[in-house]
Amino acid sequence: MKSIFRRIIEREIPAEIIYEDDRCIAIHDIHPVAKVHALIIPKKEIPRLSEADAADRELLGYLLGIATIVAAKLGIADTGFRVVINNGKDAGESVPHLHLHLLGGEPLGWKHGGSN
Known part of the structure; x- marks a missing residue:
């Protein structure tokens, strides 16, 4: 069964x-937890960060670079933004x-995690 993200990509x-480019897609989250909440999704299916392997390292870095591009497009690059990756049930992962x-x-x- 395809994940919701695979179905969005397709x-x-x-x-x-x-x-969007050939490696990822960025969309607005339909259940935002902040005024601006976007999802950056690789087109390669990796179930979770703990299952990424050495071959995925370049893609993971690429996604962080795309986060800065998306932040600029959404007007939050200068005021600040946070990037979060949930890994597993206890972290709130809902889509594998x-x-x-x-x-x-x-x-x-x-x-x-204490103070900022």
Whole structure:
């Protein structure tokens, strides 16, 4: 069964696309947790960060670079943004297809991990 992200990539499900190239797609999250909340999804299916291998390292770095491009497109590059990757159930992973959450557009608190 295809993940929701595979179905978006293959245009079986509509999404508000912010950015796309041959390696990834960036869309607006339909359940945002910040004023600006985008998802950056590699077209290569990697279930989660802990399952990425050495061959995926370049792609992972590439996705971080795309995060800065998307942040600029969304007008949050100068004010600040956060990039989050959930890995596993306890981290809130809900789709087994690695993706980056790009959050910003407002001051972001930090519930876990102490002070900023």
